[in-house]
Amino acid sequence: MRKSLLRAVAAILIVAAAGMWLAAGANRGWSKTSVPVKRTDEVTGLTVDDYQKRFVPGIDFLGAALLGSGILAGASFLLRANQPQT
Amino acid sequence: MTNHTTHMKTKGYLLLALACLSSAALAAPETFDFKDPKGVNNTTFKLDAPLEALSGNATGISGTVTFDPAAPAATTGKIVVASSSMHVGNPMQQQHMLSDKWMDAAKFPDISFEVKELKNVKTTGDVTTADITGTFTLKGISKEITAPVKFTYLKDKLSQRVPNQKGDLLIIRSTFNIKRSDFGIMPGQMEEKVSDTIELTLSIAGASPQ
Numbered sequence: 001m002r003k004s005l006l007r008a009v010a011a012i013l014i015v016a017a018a019g020m021w022l023a024a025g026a027n028r029g030w031s032k033t034s035v036p037v038k039r040t041d042e043v044t045g046l047t048v049d050d051y052q053k054r055f056v057p058g059i060d061f062l063g064a065a066l067l068g069s070g071i072l073a074g075a076s077f078l079l080r081a082n083q084p085q086t
Numbered sequence: 087m088t089n090h091t092t093h094m095k096t097k098g099y100l101l102l103a104l105a106c107l108s109s110a111a112l113a114a115p116e117t118f119d120f121k122d123p124k125g126v127n128n129t130t131f132k133l134d135a136p137l138e139a140l141s142g143n144a145t146g147i148s149g150t151v152t153f154d155p156a157a158p159a160a161t162t163g164k165i166v167v168a169s170s171s172m173h174v175g176n177p178m179q180q181q182h183m184l185s186d187k188w189m190d191a192a193k194f195p196d197i198s199f200e201v202k203e204l205k206n207v208k209t210t211g212d213v214t215t216a217d218i219t220g221t222f223t224l225k226g227i228s229k230e231i232t233a234p235v236k237f238t239y240l241k242d243k244l245s246q247r248v249p250n251q252k253g254d255l256l257i258i259r260s261t262f263n264i265k266r267s268d269f270g271i272m273p274g275q276m277e278e279k280v281s282d283t284i285e286l287t288l289s290i291a292g293a294s295p296q
Binding site: 029030031032033034035036039041043044045046047048049051056058 | 124143173176289
């Protein structure tokens with residue numbers, strides 16, 4: 001029972017992390033906590049990137065999720081199988 | 087009759103003096119302040135290493151430039167960028183970039199460019215292009231560099247940006263490359279991840295209130 005639970009959590013973790021990463025634009029760089037948003041001044045025509053706080057997961061996020069998931073799945077193999085009740 | 091002639095002469099001299107004064111005022115060099123209340127002035131930096139690309143900007147711009155639309159070759163001035171205003175999206179990269187290993191923003195708070203001379207000056211309408219030579223100072227090391235520059239002089243446009251303030255605007259744009267190794271920023275190290283060549287793009291507007 002505990003084995004199955006750990007494996008299910010591992011699967012949910014990696015699927016959720018991959019889903020988040022894909023939904024945020026599949027950023028192949030490092031995770032970001034702020035993203036540039038362009039703003040143009042009408043009079044001068046100059047454009048500036050204003051950084052707004054937003055989390056964008058990167059490959060490090062995906063790697064951490066994969067590692068966590070692997071640890072959980074690996075731990076499930078170390079657990080003893082349920083002993084049949086006598 | 088003599089009085090009338092003298093009066094006419096005086097009037098003529100006054101008109102001439104006024105004309106001279108106004109033309110002098112038009113041709114006079116103006117000093118533009120680049121501390122932008124709108125926060126649009128910025129310089130971007132791009133590094134494209136084989137394994138990693140990095141980009142960001144800095145908005146802490148200050149300095150003054152004296153520009154004469156009638157004689158742009160005589161432009162002088164200094165632009166300063168606050169190192170601490172440099173920003174990238176990843177917080178760890180940001181921390182590393184400003185640390186004593188890389189930019190050492192605490193010890194070297196300013197990055198500056200001071201104009202020495204302009205060459206190949208060409209003016210068409212409000213736009214002047216040139217090759218600008220000056221002293222670029224980064225992490226306490228000064229080097230003479232030459233970069234292409236574009237000045238756009240916007241006469242009487244300040245009031246459109248800052249209500250109730252009359253004056254002119256000067257926009258400066260320039261893109262050029264520097265090598266971090268020339269300025270003692272981890273020379274020869276980690277070049278596969280942090281490119282030695284840095285592309286800098288300056289986009290700034292200065293105001294000359296009247």
